[in-house]
Amino acid sequence: MLGISKIKKKPQLIIVGYFWNDLANDFCFPDLTVVDGFLVESAKYKDPKTNQLSKDQLEKRYTLRDRWFSGAYPLSFGEMIRYYLDQHLIVMNLINDAFVGIFPRKNFVCTKPSEFLVFEDETKNWDIWERHLRNLTAFKDLAALNQANLLVVLIPTNTQVYPFLVEHQGIDLERPNQILGRFLKAQGIDYLDLLPLMKTYADLTPRPSLNPDRDLYWRYNSHWSIRGEHLVGLLVSRHILEHRLVEVPEGATRLKTIEEKLTDWR
Structure with a gap:
């Protein structure tokens, strides 16, 4: 938000990409702190019940093993070497690709609803929701303030789009969308819920794992695949043009092109 105040030309549209870890991030704020002069994730040192920082953890002296060989200390020695090689040697990336091809991972990656605060019973932690919703306003x-339009884009998890990926133990996967949707409507905030739209274009046939060449998420990463990124780009662009959230030259022509691409997608 501070960045906008530094820009002389005001934006026509502000787009907020909303993902379901945002509720937990608000609850854990601030999620970074300083230990021994190093910026670290404070969430690792918080009591999950009280959300208070543990003095003992913050004052802990890192051992030599922590500093050099574990991920507990910011950029361990091994991490620094690996990062440097990955950034400066193409051969390292070729070796990594070859290694994955020879020894493919057996497990796919999915977002487990049970690990997200947002999928818990909201009646038990409504105070967390209330504070979070106030932040959204x-x-x-x-x-x-900037006389700009506002669009909130609700980004679904891969298990919301493909519920067969994981046993969700009776969890209502669409409940967070309903809570947030009601709030945004009440506030008069324009929003685009990608979940029902992405499910329309997704192959929902149950299977062991996803294929990123055909599906909307990566197999070994819970983010959108290239195909998913392309689809979301079309869906968001269509919404912006349909609702005239920004002034676009030849908007009708561009909208028609997008509609044709989405039709071909099916």
Whole structure:
């Protein structure tokens, strides 16, 4: 938000990409702190019940093993070497690709609803939700201050789009969308829920894992695949043009092109 105040030309549109870890991030704020002069994730040192920082953990002296060989200390010695090689030697990336081809991973990656605060019973932690929703209204105030339109894009997890990927133990996978949707409507905030749209274009046939060449998420990564990125780009662009959230030359022509691409997608 501070970045907008530094820009002389005000934006026509502010887009907020909303993912379901945002609720937990608000609850854990601030998620970074300083230990021995190093910026670290404070969430690792918080009591999950009280959300308070543990003094003992913060004052802990890192051992030699922590500093050099574990991920507990920011950029361990091994991490620094690996990062440097990955960034400067193409051959390292070729070796990594070859290694994955020879020894493919057996397990796919999915977002487990049971590990997300947002999928828990909201009646038991409504105070967390209330604070989180108040924070969202700051974007509405920011848009009004800059006389800009505001669009909140709800980004689904791969297990919301492909529920067969994991046993969700009776968890209502669409419940967070309903809670947030009602709030955004009540606040008069324009939003685009990608979940029902992406499910329309997804192959929902149950199978052991996803194929990133055909599916909308990676197999070994819970983010959108290239195909998924392309689809979302079309869906968001269509919404922007349909609702005239920005002034676009030849908007009708561009919208028609997008509709044709989405039709061919099916």
